[in-house]
Structures are given as structure tokens and as C-alpha cells.
Amino acid sequence: MDRTSNQPAAVAAIRVDLSAIFISLELSKSSWLVTALSPGSAKMTRHSVPGGDLPALLHCFSGLQDKAHAREGKLYPLIVVQEAGLDGFWIHRALEAEKNITSHVVDAASISVPRRSRRAKTDRIDGETLVRTLMAWVRGEPRVCSMVRVPAVEDEDRRRISRECRTLIDERTCHTNRIKGLLFSIGVRDYRPLRRDCRERLEELRTEDGQPMPPHLKARLVRELDRLDLISDQIEAVESERDALIADASETAPQTMLGALRGIGPEFANVLTSEGLFRSFENRRQVAAYAGLAASPWQSGTIDREQGVSKAGNPRLRTAMIQVAWLWLRYQPDTALARWFHERVRCNDGRGKKVAIVALARKLLVALWKYATRGVVIEGAVLSRA
Known part of the structure; x- marks a missing residue:
């Protein structure tokens, strides 16, 4: 029986004439692993360039194009994919600015992998998997992976305000809890580090049995309050940036x-x-x-x-x-x-x-x-x- 006759009509939209060089990037701090599959070759090739060296990466891409041109007599475009991770989107934007290069960023969690309890995982295997996934996605196969919608530079920069504010608030909470924990060890339970008179209150504190506060503990608490004041000032600065951004927005924003x-x-x-x-x-x-x-x-x-x-x-x-x-x-x-x-x-x-x-x-x-x-x-x- 012909199995293709039972396929839905949407499968007919899958592309099979893929005239391009498919490339995957495995990024790390020390090196970048380039895995490529060129037309006219049934074998994937691997190349390594120093991490963060964009000119070396582009030179590697040019070498792949030259080899494919010498073999097939045609200059093929490049389709590149990388996983969303620590490097952010600067590599994607740099590649998109080049001629004959189409770049994609994929959500690593959306890629299908073997479900064995002990599956092999290396950069070489991951690179080949990315190339096969990219080819399937370009062919139009449904639900093969999820590509990340790269935000604009302005949108990415704007959300740093809320993220920094959340980080600073968490740090303020950590310092506040540390101060309360240190004072709890000597029997003080009602001290509030975020009050304006916290330093005057610290001078008046005594232990539970009425003894003066140990000098090294007091010195550490003073330094903790200094850090707390610095974080509070930074929170006010970030909130001022946020309020100014909202004030400059239009009424329909x-x-x-x-x-x-x-x-x-x-x-x-x-x-x-x-x-x-x-x-x-x-x-x-x-x-x-x-x-x-x-x-x-x-x-x-x-x-x-x-x-x-x-x-x-x-x-x-x-x-x-x-x-x-x-x-x-x-x-x-x-x-x-x-x-x-x-x-x-x-x-x-x-x-x-x-x-x-x-x-x-x-x-x-x-x-x-x-x-x-x-x-x-x-x-x-x-x-x-x-």
C-alpha cells in the first residue's frame, strides 16, 4: 500500500528542494563548534573556532561556501541555527547583518532527544541533531521545534529595568534577613533594618540578658547596614528610570x-x-x-x-x-x-x-x-x- 496517499494535504507544503548550506553552532566560552552539511555531500563536517571570534567564524563560513561552489558550481546561501543561551542574541544579529546568511535561534527544550535513561550527549551529537532539526524545520515539518522570536534591541534593553529591580529587591531581602538572623542569635527580635532610625536603634540595643552588644557583631551589622543603604539607593535609581520611561510613553502605549x-x-x-x-x-x-x-x-x-x-x-x-x-x-x-x-x-x-x-x-x-x-x-x- 502506498503510505503517501494517506498523508494529509498539509504535508504537500513540505519543501524538498533545499539548496543551502545548513550550519549549527555549539557555543561555549572557549570554543565554538561549527557543524555543517553542504549540497553534494552526504557527510557532516565539523570545524572549531575560538569562542567569541566572529571574524574567524565568518572566515569558516566563507570556506564552506567556497568548497560547495567548487564542487557544485553554485554559490549557496547559509542557514545557521544556534540554541538560546548565555551568549544572548548578539551573534544572531551579527550574522543577520551579513549577506547570504539566514540565522535562527532555537529553544533547546523543544528539540526531540532520545528518552533513554543514559543517553549519549556530546557537542558533536548535539551539533548533528541541530542540523537535522534545522533541515526539518526549513522543509516545513510541523512541530519539529520552536524557534525563538528575537526581540529588538530596544525591547531587550527596556526589560533590563524590571529584571534589575527584581534582583536588587531580592538582595535587599537577603541583607535584611541576615541582619535579623544575627540579632536573633543574641535575643533581639524586634529590630527592623529598613526603618529610618535603624542606626540609632542599633546603638541602643542590648542582648537578652542586658549586656552590651559584642563589638565584632556590631561592626558586622554596621557593614550590613551600609550594604543595605547602597542597595536601597540603587533601587530608587532604577525606579526613577522606570517612572521616566513610563512618563515618556504615549497615552496609547x-x-x-x-x-x-x-x-x-x-x-x-x-x-x-x-x-x-x-x-x-x-x-x-x-x-x-x-x-x-x-x-x-x-x-x-x-x-x-x-x-x-x-x-x-x-x-x-x-x-x-x-x-x-x-x-x-x-x-x-x-x-x-x-x-x-x-x-x-x-x-x-x-x-x-x-x-x-x-x-x-x-x-x-x-x-x-x-x-x-x-x-x-x-x-x-x-x-x-x-
Whole structure:
């Protein structure tokens, strides 16, 4: 029986005339491994260039083109793929600026690999797998991998504000907890390092038995407070940059429209815009999937169960949406989404709030996306300002 006769019509769109040189890059700090498959050759070739040496990489590409031209009499374009990782997108942008080079960045987690408990993994095997995956993707095979949509330089730079602010806040929390832990060891329980009079209060502290504070412990606490003051100043500077960015945005910009909603402050508006809503999505499923809030069913034969959200998207956007969902219940109680949440929890006799809040976060993200990009008003939402 001819198996091709039972294939769906969409398979006919798969390309088979691939006149190009396919190249994969395995990037590391010390060296870059180039794996290539050229027309007229049934064997993949491997080349190594020093890590970070872009001219050497382009020279290697020119050598591959020259060999293919000498063998086939034609100058073939280059199609390059690399995994998203530590090097960011600067190599991709540099290659895209060159002539006859098409560059792609692939999500490494989307590439199919053997499911053996002890599978072999080397740079050579990974390079060959990337080349085969790239060829299948260019042919048009569905669901073979997920290519990363590289953000613009401005969008990538804008989201550094919210990420730096989150890092500084975590560092402030670490210093605060360390100070409280050191004082707890001598019996002091009510000291608050973030108060303005924290240094004056430190001079008055005594141990639980009324003795003066040990000198080395006091000196360390002073240094911890100095670090805490530095981090607090940096947080204020980053927040000033964020506020200036929002103030310069137009009235129809997503961060401005989100910041006008009651319960969403400038930090959440900046996070939602810079981490997710700056992208273009075709439908609500793509929005939920990008945040990792899409469902992940497990179906096999008679087994049919739900595993919860996939958590395969942007973790910063997903965390922010969970927090915004709780704030939405507090500051927007009359909206249709808030009423849906309370009705669902009431039907479960008050149980399952954590599951319901994730579902609310998914619905709310889709609603905010429609509101910020298309102007679709959220039912019952109240603005904090005109």
C-alpha cells in the first residue's frame, strides 16, 4: 500500500528542494563548534573556532561556501541555527547583518532527544541533531521545534529595568534577613533594618540578658547596614528610570494603559509590558503558552488527566501575573473575572483557591493583552486615573 496517499494535504507544503548550506553552532566560552552539511555531500563536517571570534567564524563560513561552489558550481546561501543561551542574541544579529546568511535561534527544550535513561550527549551529537532539526524545520515539518522570536534591541534593553529591580529587591531581602538572623542569635527580635532610625536603634540595643552588644557583631551589622543603604539607593535609581520611561510613553502605549487600571502599579505595568506584551501574538492560546499558563494534559489510552500548567514559558511574566491576580481580586472586586473566581471557589466550598488563582491569572493575562493591544475594555474594570 502506498503510505503517501494517506498523508494529509498539509504535508504537500513540505519543501524538498533545499539548496543551502545548513550550519549549527555549539557555543561555549572557549570554543565554538561549527557543524555543517553542504549540497553534494552526504557527510557532516565539523570545524572549531575560538569562542567569541566572529571574524574567524565568518572566515569558516566563507570556506564552506567556497568548497560547495567548487564542487557544485553554485554559490549557496547559509542557514545557521544556534540554541538560546548565555551568549544572548548578539551573534544572531551579527550574522543577520551579513549577506547570504539566514540565522535562527532555537529553544533547546523543544528539540526531540532520545528518552533513554543514559543517553549519549556530546557537542558533536548535539551539533548533528541541530542540523537535522534545522533541515526539518526549513522543509516545513510541523512541530519539529520552536524557534525563538528575537526581540529588538530596544525591547531587550527596556526589560533590563524590571529584571534589575527584581534582583536588587531580592538582595535587599537577603541583607535584611541576615541582619535579623544575627540579632536573633543574641535575643533581639524586634529590630527592623529598613526603618529610618535603624542606626540609632542599633546603638541602643542590648542582648537578652542586658549586656552590651559584642563589638565584632556590631561592626558586622554596621557593614550590613551600609550594604543595605547602597542597595536601597540603587533601587530608587532604577525606579526613577522606570517612572521616566513610563512618563515618556504615549497615552496609547501598553504600559500607560495598564498603569491606569486600579490595582496595577508602575512596576507591574512595566513587567507585563517588557516581559510579554511587547510581542505580537495571534491568539489567546499563544499568550497563555508564552507565560507558561497553558494546560498540559496527559492522555494515553484510558488515561486522561490534567497535569496543571506547563510552566514552560516566561517565569517572570508568570510570577507577575499570579501576583496581579491576587491584587485584582482586592482592587477590582466588581469585574466579571473577580466574580467568576469567587463563584468557582464557592462551588468548591472554599477549597482550591490556589488552582483557581492560576486560572484567573491566565484569563486576566488574555484580558490585559486584549485591552493593551486592541483596546478591548475589561468588563467592570475601574481606572485609577483618567
